[in-house]
Amino acid sequence: MAVHKILVDVMLKPEILDPQGQAVANALPNLGYPSPVGLRIGRHVELALEAADADAALEQATKIADTLLANPVIEDYTVRLA
Amino acid sequence: MAVHKILVDVMLKPEILDPQGQAVANALPNLGYPSPVGLRIGRHVELALEAADADAALEQATKIADTLLANPVIEDYTVRLA
Incomplete structure (x- = not known):
């Protein structure tokens, strides 16, 4: 082990409005930056899991993401080794 | 262009407590998963910027991250091309 x-x-699906990202996008011109073409904000989770091998760890992390870290109705997630 | x-x-610096990540870590055993060795939660931002080239876009994104997306006192951030 x-x-x-x-x-x-974890990101909101593209068809779901992202008010947090929209607020940041709207703030950029006020700070002297050009308006971004797109800006969406999600969550970034760093997990350390004890597992027999990398595949088992990825499988477990995918289950955790699906049940606890993301809401699959409105969010998409990607799982990868660091 | x-x-x-x-x-x-964007992640909290390692020496800063992460109550959100701790709450999720504590919930995992109740859902039948083994306790994780580590679990920290930060933000994941997807930006689309108009720029002359990739280097200019990265430079602008780094400035935006430093002034608006992260609080450099308590957070670290990484910027990379998608």
């Missing part, structure tokens, strides 16, 4: 580091990124 | 996609990950 070794410790594997895994990164999970 | 082309549109460049850039990803910014």
